[in-house]
Amino acid sequence: MSDFAGLVAIVTGGGSGIGLATARLLRSRGAEVAALDLEPDGLPDGIVGIEADVTDDAQVQSAVEAVVERFGRIDVVVNNAGIGAVGDVAANGDDEWLRVLDVNVVGMVRVARHALPHLRRSPAAAIVNTCSIVAWAGVEQRVLYSASKGAVYSLTLAMAADHVREGIRVNCVAPGSADTPWIGRSLEQAPDPVAARAALDAFQPTGRLVTADEVAGAIAYLASPLSSATVGTMLAVDNGMHGLRLRPPAPQ
Template identity: 55%
Template sequence: MNGGSVFDGRVAVIAGGASGIGAATVRRLLRDGARVAVLDRDIIPTDSPDHRSYRADVTDRTAVEAAIDAVAEEWGRIDILINSVGIGAAGRLVDNDDDEWRHVLDVNLLGTVRTIRAALPHLIAARPSCVVNVASAVATTGFPNRSLYTASKGAVVALTRALASDHLADGVRFNAVCPGTTETPWIGRLLGAAEDTVAERAALEARQPHGRLVSAEEVADAITYLANPLAGSTNGVALSVDAGIHSLYVSPRGRVDVAGTTTLATTQ
């Protein structure tokens, strides 16, 4: 571990840590001195004594509980739980049938519930401790054609706030991050399936006021702040990492890119 870090000696569990935002958070916390256990559907190679991988699908309560208990048995504690598992869904309300609603909610909402429920006794024992849930910009801003996905991620934010209130006396903080469209393998697959990859990418980039996709590392930085034990007064927060989607007005005549030059806006 790195000497002198506030994460030294702390154990983090990251559900969905094999790719995307979860994997970026794994790298960041390992660099900052934490021990990190990944829960995902597939075992990933690890080459550090401070890095473990456990197979667990968040729709399987038994597998989640077994993996959480294995982490606690190996390292004696769990201080941080990060929920970064999620699947997308496009369409208006009438476009997604009941089976799709059940599946997306089972992963995005109930998957979060299962990991928290399994880890909670360990988190209370390790107090002060924390949970960080990965939600989405759609939880705070209305996006077109995202009814089901919005419902699932909005529920994650509401759940986060309720749990923050419920567990004040237990010394467990609950916060969420709400990323904009983030450069992840899921977005890569979405672009790969598009008829016009260039136009689709331009539309996705235009959602963010700074005119580009959010990086997974930027979201990991926000998660790391919320997980930091020095952030003890940050609780029940939904932290937006979306370049200001939820709070900035961007003129339809143009936007400012990262180089500070004005570019034509692209319709979202």
């Protein structure tokens, strides 16, 4: 498939996990891809790595300008850079609240703000934000992370309303429990990482975590010109975790 032929995409957090899987997929489907990351080394051939911290507006502006200077345009922005947080409402201090919101929410604003003038000139402009099912599903010990992703969902809808008449489609993808480096690090901190992974898998309706490639596939759908009538949509990639209510498996 070459639905992205001739298009240029920026993927933040493109050095690992969902971001890297997305960068690879878009490149395989014809896009020129720039992966913005804190450590953009060791990327596959054909993907341009640019060092950028989404909490630094000057770095974001410089990275966007570097993409335009190299490729002459920007058509797709995948706002994927994000960090996690664990705990109830009393667990995280003000500094951590500000840090997570700065990365997960304001970071998306910075990238979109600097990309907008270029997206307005694209015939196939799209922004895809990485949200989460915790934006609308209550999950234990995820207050700060949930608040940030709830903001991403609202941000997506507001941006979609603001820019749809400019020909810029804005959507978001909402992964459930995904097999990413952050989940891996969280499991490693458990007293019994193997048992913790087994319990997390068992919690999923399909009995396994969502893969980074599966989330990338959803992002590519939302970013593709083939989905030109899809605007202001949240696409859940969560193994049915939020919408399904299954009975426990029968004892063996």
